[in-house]
Amino acid sequence: MPRAFLFKTAFTVSVVTFLTACSSVQKQGVFSQAELAEQNIHPQFSRALEREEWLANEYRKYLSTKGNKAFAVYWDAVGFPLASGYGDDKLTMTIARKEALRLCQAYSRSQQERCVVESEEATHREPLDPASFPEEVIAYRDVAHWQQYLSTPGHKAIVGNPSGIKSGSKGESQADAEQKALAQCQEKASDISLGCYIIASE
Structure with missing residues (x-):
């Protein structure tokens, strides 16, 4: 996945830069039985991946991600999938499961509350202690952004929420940096986001 620092000479950079997926062509559509034979998943989930194209496409996106990750599905009362969510690149499996369920x-x-974790996979990367970082640093990519913030001179601000670091900016003053970073985050906020707030600034 392409990676970009939060802070550049132009003072601002969109969080979307480092969240952009790789440009490689990814297979779409429902899963074949041969593909599902390679997955260690429950029969109900397996059958849904054979029928529901939207769910299959989301699961394919999840499979293409790395790190500690988990995939959750919302099942209605009769066992029909209505929604899904996944967390990837997280510092721990506990965080990955929590974010997928959220x-x-x-x-x-x-x-x-009908969401169930249907798939998960741990990373072989060297573990990092979440206690060593602000609570908003929940993924390995967040660690890189936090370290870049710390090493950036001048007035700066970094913004996020419990689901991770979302944006960062430099400015002519601390207040200016905060305003720019918050504006970046709010521009990309969705109806399922957890809001935007200053994690640190100076």
Whole structure:
């Protein structure tokens, strides 16, 4: 995945830069039985991947990601999939599961908690202690952005929420940097986001 620092000479850079997926062509559509034979998943989930194209496409995106990751599905009362969510590149499997369930529940727009983790995979990367970073640093990519913030001179601000670091900026003053970073985050906020707030600034 292409990676870009949060802070550049132009003072601002969009969080979308480092969240952009690789440009490689990815297979789409429902799964074949041969493909599913390679997956260690429950029969109900397997059958859904054979029928539901939207779910299959989301799961294919998930499979293409790396790091500690988890994929959750919202099942209705009769066992029909209505929504999904996944977390990837997380510092721990606990964080990956939590984020997958949060996104799944948010996309379902339901008050009933019916999301279930259907797939997960741990990374072989060297583990990092979440306690060594702000609580918003939940992914390995967030660590890189946090370290870049620390090494950036001058007035600066970094913005995020419990789902990770979302934007960062330099400015002519601390207040200017904060305003720019918040504006970047809010431009990309969705109806399932957790808002934007300053993690650190100076």
